[in-house]
Amino acid sequence: MARINVLNPQRQTAAPKRLGRKRWGGAAPYLFIFPWIFGFLVFTLGPLLFSLVISFFDWPIVGQVTFVGFDNYVEMFSDDPLFWKSLMITLKFAALFVPLNIIVALGLAMLLNQKVKGSAFFRTAFYLPSVISGVALAMIWSWVYSGDYGILNYFLSVFGIEGPDWLNDTKWSLVAMVIASLWGQGSMMLIFLAGLKGIPKDLYESASIDGAGKIRQFFNVTVPMITPTLLFNLITSIIAAFQQLTLALLLTGGGPLKSTFFYAMYMYENAFKYFKMGYSAANAWFMFLIVLTLTFLVFKSSEAWVFYEGEMKKAKPKHVKRRAAGREGH
Amino acid sequence: MVIVSVMALTASMLAGCGGGGTGTAQEPDNGSQAGVTTLRFATWDTGDALKIEQDIAKKFEESHPGTKVQVEAYADGFDQKLAAGFGAANPPDVMYMWDFPTYHQSLEPLDDYASKDKDLNIDDFYQGLFNYGKIGDKLYGIPAGFTTRVVYYNKKLFDEAGIAYPNDGWTWTDFQDIAKRLTDPSKKQYGFGVRAENDTYDLQGLVWSNGGSFISEDGTTIEGYMNSKETAEAIQMLGDMLKNGTAVLAGGKGQQSGEDIFKAGKIAMWESGIWPLESFREAGIDVGTVEMPAFPGKPVKGVLAESALSIAKDSKHKDLAWEFIKFYVSDEAIKMRVADLPVRASVVNELKKDQDPLYKPYYTMLERSDNTPAFLLNPKWNEVNRQLSAAVESVMFGSDAQEALNQAVKDSERYLK
Numbered sequence: 178m179a180r181i182n183v184l185n186p187q188r189q190t191a192a193p194k195r196l197g198r199k200r201w202g203g204a205a206p207y208l209f210i211f212p213w214i215f216g217f218l219v220f221t222l223g224p225l226l227f228s229l230v231i232s233f234f235d236w237p238i239v240g241q242v243t244f245v246g247f248d249n250y251v252e253m254f255s256d257d258p259l260f261w262k263s264l265m266i267t268l269k270f271a272a273l274f275v276p277l278n279i280i281v282a283l284g285l286a287m288l289l290n291q292k293v294k295g296s297a298f299f300r301t302a303f304y305l306p307s308v309i310s311g312v313a314l315a316m317i318w319s320w321v322y323s324g325d326y327g328i329l330n331y332f333l334s335v336f337g338i339e340g341p342d343w344l345n346d347t348k349w350s351l352v353a354m355v356i357a358s359l360w361g362q363g364s365m366m367l368i369f370l371a372g373l374k375g376i377p378k379d380l381y382e383s384a385s386i387d388g389a390g391k392i393r394q395f396f397n398v399t400v401p402m403i404t405p406t407l408l409f410n411l412i413t414s415i416i417a418a419f420q421q422l423t424l425a426l427l428l429t430g431g432g433p434l435k436s437t438f439f440y441a442m443y444m445y446e447n448a449f450k451y452f453k454m455g456y457s458a459a460n461a462w463f464m465f466l467i468v469l470t471l472t473f474l475v476f477k478s479s480e481a482w483v484f485y486e487g488e489m490k491k492a493k494p495k496h497v498k499r500r501a502a503g504r505e506g507h
Numbered sequence: 508m509v510i511v512s513v514m515a516l517t518a519s520m521l522a523g524c525g526g527g528g529t530g531t532a533q534e535p536d537n538g539s540q541a542g543v544t545t546l547r548f549a550t551w552d553t554g555d556a557l558k559i560e561q562d563i564a565k566k567f568e569e570s571h572p573g574t575k576v577q578v579e580a581y582a583d584g585f586d587q588k589l590a591a592g593f594g595a596a597n598p599p600d601v602m603y604m605w606d607f608p609t610y611h612q613s614l615e616p617l618d619d620y621a622s623k624d625k626d627l628n629i630d631d632f633y634q635g636l637f638n639y640g641k642i643g644d645k646l647y648g649i650p651a652g653f654t655t656r657v658v659y660y661n662k663k664l665f666d667e668a669g670i671a672y673p674n675d676g677w678t679w680t681d682f683q684d685i686a687k688r689l690t691d692p693s694k695k696q697y698g699f700g701v702r703a704e705n706d707t708y709d710l711q712g713l714v715w716s717n718g719g720s721f722i723s724e725d726g727t728t729i730e731g732y733m734n735s736k737e738t739a740e741a742i743q744m745l746g747d748m749l750k751n752g753t754a755v756l757a758g759g760k761g762q763q764s765g766e767d768i769f770k771a772g773k774i775a776m777w778e779s780g781i782w783p784l785e786s787f788r789e790a791g792i793d794v795g796t797v798e799m800p801a802f803p804g805k806p807v808k809g810v811l812a813e814s815a816l817s818i819a820k821d822s823k824h825k826d827l828a829w830e831f832i833k834f835y836v837s838d839e840a841i842k843m844r845v846a847d848l849p850v851r852a853s854v855v856n857e858l859k860k861d862q863d864p865l866y867k868p869y870y871t872m873l874e875r876s877d878n879t880p881a882f883l884l885n886p887k888w889n890e891v892n893r894q895l896s897a898a899v900e901s902v903m904f905g906s907d908a909q910e911a912l913n914q915a916v917k918d919s920e921r922y923l924k
Contacts (some may be wrong), residue, residue: 238590238591238593238594239590239593239594239609239610239613240612256921258918259893260595278551319760319761320759320761323612323762324762326764327761342759342762342768343761344761345703345759345761345762346758347904374669383833393519406755412910428760429760430516430704430760430902432704432759432760433900433904434897434900434901434904435897449587450586451889451890451893452590
């Protein structure tokens with residue numbers, strides 16, 4: 178009952194003044210968020226829809242604009258080998274990046290969730306790369322990866338391994354991109370950490386009483402409890418993987434031999450190197466469709482594997498009882 | 508002369524405005540606040556070259572009171588910023604320009620200015636330079652600077668190995684032989700450096716020298732040109748030198764540039780335009796220059812890299828812009844720009860540049876640069892070049908040139924339909 182009141186505080190009390198409120202009070206909230214609404218309409222939604230429009234045009238920056246219907250989309254699929262190539266590279270990158278990103282972020286969050294001295298320091302340290310701008314990160318990584326003078330190859334040489342020339346070797350360039358991309362997982366780690374902190378301790382206590390070891394506890398308590406967080410992070414990772422551009426642009430320029438020529442970069446080059454705005458907009462909308470489809474599929478599948486505590490409401494009394502039992506045990 | 512006197516009049520009016528501060532009646536039509544006209548000048552240069560250009564702009568301001576030249580250094584983002592400027596109908600008034608096929612629609616034709624204004628002394632220019640700024644019959648750019656490409660060599664390394672300095676008329680066979688003798692893997696020293704990412708424009712001299720080309724002379728066909736035996740051979744030669752270890756790959760991501768390796772004395776020979784000459788001397792390298800080698804039995808051909816100045820069609824200060832261009836290519840300004848070769852024969856003669864053994868090869872190469880580069884022959888060249896660049900890069904990474912070029916031709920055909 179309390180919940181209803183929270184959601185609709187004015188339901189009962191505001192009824193007599195309804196007319197006046199509707200005229201002015203109803204608009205007030207919108208006035209307060211107007212700056213945001215304005216920004217959203219003019220700088221986000223407007224350009225978004227505009228890009229859909231120009232995707233049906235041959236739209237050079239300098240020269241004649243002509244309507245071409247679906248030609249841009251047709252050309253993309255039937256006539257442009259670079260389109261397929263860059264798409265494959267992005268898929269490959271996503272296949273490597275998404276699982277690794279989740280494993281690393283979750284791993285770090287688990288480490289930070291330990292009650293050890295200095296965990297606040299490590300939390301800051303692990304998050305720090307997310308605060309640094311992507312451009313600065315790319316510069317740092319270009320030094321790290323340098324074949325002759327890079328610290329990474331120096332580190333490997335200590336162990337007697339001769340490292341490759343990361344950014345100039347087609348076999349390693351994509352791996353190098355994945356590693357560098359993983360550096361930016363700080364915010365994901367924090368979200369996982371929040372998820373982990375939200376798991377009631379008594380679940381672990383009862384699990385250990387039932388004789389479950391650490392690994393069992395992880396798979397049977399931790400993982401199910403953080404599946405909503407996992408879902409969120411999975412979707413944002415997929416989107417991030419498809420949008421990866423900064424690193425490719427600055428670290429490898431898409432090379433060597435187009436081995437890191439991501440779809441986003443293909444799009445970027447079409448727009449800002451070859452000035453084919455319409456074609457590039459068509460590229461962008463196709464990417465939107467891919468990401469939309471993938472997100473939809475993940476959401477669909479989530480019904481099977483995501484566990485919301487709210488769904489357990491019916492079992493709540495039992496839960497409370499168990500908690501009481503636990504207290505008695507102490 | 509008419510223009511000049513009008514300019515002088517405007518200038519004095521502006522000066523009057525600035526001094527009195529009350530000149531409401533004589534407000535010039537194009538003037539902004541305080542009667543100062545701002546002329547926007549866009550350049551792609553950075554560093555020392557930019558500094559020189561700013562000095563030239565200051566000199567121009569001194570002789571044209573009431574004028575402010577705003578030097579806009581677009582650097583690597585030159586094309587993006589310029590295109591955005593044109594797209595928004597707010598371009599710089601004067602700009603550096605080389606890609607006339609792409610931009611000519613947005614540029615002011617300069618034939619009238621050039622033919623009417625005797626002060627320009629157009630006959631003093633190297634005439635071949637005007638070909639690069641023409642589309643159809645119209646002239647869109649006044650040559651401001653140019654360079655041809657030569658081979659730089661490190662005299663000290665040659666002396667140590669007891670090898671005679673190369674001379675004009677040498678061949679690629681000589682070149683490869685010397686490169687081999689000057690390679691010493693134990694010292695990480697190589698005979699030659701090859702760029703990881705070549706500008707295909709620069710490779711045209713090499714390709715033409717072997718009797719090949721990227722595109723037919725009428726600009727319609729690449730099949731049998733871009734992938735001809737001669738073209739492939741020329742590109743393959745660079746790939747082979749990398750493979751047999753007499754050349755080192757330079758300027759890849761996270762790698763040192765060829766210029767830096769040359770300055771460090773780790774490559775004996777380097778091929779480039781005039782740009783790095785000054786920095787080689789500053790680095791204390793005893794550097795020599797020689798014309799490009801020939802393929803045995805074939806004439807050496809060179810490629811010209813030219814920068815010109817253009818006026819935007821949308822500019823509101825075209826006359827002032829023209830004055831600026833004229834000043835920019837005057838003897839005085841040309842002498843200030845040491846990173847370019849002078850475009851005026853009179854300046855060359857005065858400075859005796861063509862007598863200087865270090866500069867002579869550039870002028871020898873100029874005489875050999877009479878082929879038309881591919882980008883002037885086909886308006887879709889930028890698209891084709893995307894495929895060609897990928898092919899050339901793959902050769903540097905070990906692919907077979909003939910196969911790579913065949914593929915590039917196949918992938919490019921759709922642009923030439």
